[in-house]
Structures are given as C-alpha cells and as structure tokens.
Amino acid sequence: MRVLVFRHVPFEHLGRIEAELVRRGIGIDYADLYRPGAAAPDPARYDGLIFMGGAMSVNDGLPYLEREARWIAEAVEARRPVLGVCLGAQLIAKALGARVYPNAVKEIGWFEIELTAEGAADPLYAGAGPRETVLQWHGETFDLPQGAIWLASSAACRNQAFRVGSSAYALQFHLEVTPEMIEDWCAQDLNCGDLREVRTPIDPAHNSMRLSALAQQVFGRWCDLLTVRSSGG
Numbered sequence: 001m002r003v004l005v006f007r008h009v010p011f012e013h014l015g016r017i018e019a020e021l022v023r024r025g026i027g028i029d030y031a032d033l034y035r036p037g038a039a040a041p042d043p044a045r046y047d048g049l050i051f052m053g054g055a056m057s058v059n060d061g062l063p064y065l066e067r068e069a070r071w072i073a074e075a076v077e078a079r080r081p082v083l084g085v086c087l088g089a090q091l092i093a094k095a096l097g098a099r100v101y102p103n104a105v106k107e108i109g110w111f112e113i114e115l116t117a118e119g120a121a122d123p124l125y126a127g128a129g130p131r132e133t134v135l136q137w138h139g140e141t142f143d144l145p146q147g148a149i150w151l152a153s154s155a156a157c158r159n160q161a162f163r164v165g166s167s168a169y170a171l172q173f174h175l176e177v178t179p180e181m182i183e184d185w186c187a188q189d190l191n192c193g194d195l196r197e198v199r200t201p202i203d204p205a206h207n208s209m210r211l212s213a214l215a216q217q218v219f220g221r222w223c224d225l226l227t228v229r230s231s232g233g
Helices: 016-023 063-077 087-095 117-121 179-187 189-195 208-230
Strands: 002-006 027-031 048-051 082-085 100-115 131-142 149-154 161-164 168-171
Touching: 016 027, 016 208, 048 063, 048 087, 048 208, 063 082, 063 087, 082 087, 087 100, 087 131, 087 161, 087 168, 100 117, 100 189, 117 149, 131 189, 131 208, 179 189
Parallel strands: 002 027, 002 048, 048 082, 082 168
Antiparallel strands: 100 131, 100 149, 149 161, 161 168
C-alpha cells in the first residue's frame, strides 16, 4: 500500500501522521507541485491521498491547487481514502462544491474544539474527549459540502472537521504537529505576519502528550481505512 502526500510549503509535512503510516507498513510518496517544474503524479495509482497545510488560499487561483481539487473530487467519487489538514481541509471543501472564505477571526495558537454528536460517534474520533485542545493556524473557513457529516466546532470557527462518505476526512486544526514542528513554524519568515497578531506566545510543548495520543488514534484509524479498502473490506 502507498499514499500520495501533497505538500504546499516545505515545513508543513506529515508530522505525527508519518509514524502511523510507517507503523502499518504503508509507503509514502510526496507531490510538491508548488515547486516550479515539479512532475505531475498519477493519484489513481495510490491507495489514499493526503493534503497538508500551507499559507496560500484555495481562492488564489493557483493552477496546482485547482489540479489537486480535481483529484480530490475524483478520489472521493471512487471512495478512495482522503485526508486533508488545514489548507487540505479547505481544498476538500472546495473540491466538493462548498464555499471557502475568511473566518471572522484568525485562530492561531492553542484552542479548544468540541465534537458534535456525530463526531463523538465517528469511527476516527470515538473515545476522544468531548472537548480537546488542539493547535490552530488559519484565517479562512469553509461551509460543509452537501452530504458531509459535521464532526467538530470551536468557539471562533463553526466548521472544524467533517467527513464525506466513509473515508474522506477534513480537519481544520493540526493534530499532526510535534513541539519541534511548532517551534519551526514560529521561526518561519512566511508566518511572521500571523505571529504579529498573536497576543500570547505559542508554547510548542503545550498539551503535547495529549495531542500525541489523539493523533495516534485519529490518524491510526484513518490509516486502517486504507488497509480495509486494500483488502476489499
């Protein structure tokens, strides 16, 4: 089994997701289409697709994001497992016909999300706490695509996670980050503008143990969807 991972900036990588893929012997290939001259992959060759975050907007008209959105729609239609994080979640929403637009406020730092009733019963989130503290780093939000299951919300952003079908998942928040990743993000020139709007410095180690356990559960169960699909289940 192999997954294709779409990165949009070099420092927003798989993080904790990689450990769950490796644990199950799932191979990883990267598609960095934001790089000039990057070769176009064939997503149909892969068992699952993962779309990571980035500082750009799905509304910027970038050709590689438009191409990724088409591939998302095709993968969802084929019931191939798809996972989107932050920008990746917004890409899934747009690919499935929903609107993506500026949130009322930027969420940057540690914030609480709350699972909906459907989220508490979802195969990936079942057993998690009704409220969890996660890292947020976004200024845009999305409407739910038609037929999507609403999974989580926050005080400042209603749509934090959704599922389409049984294996396409969108997460606005970041469960994948390690303390080292957060520290790196805070040092990136690309993020300086966002950080000027943060009143309290972001502690990279905050809630790390709980986030690790939650990431292992959520991403591990998503990886198991690949195994079930590959075995014909």
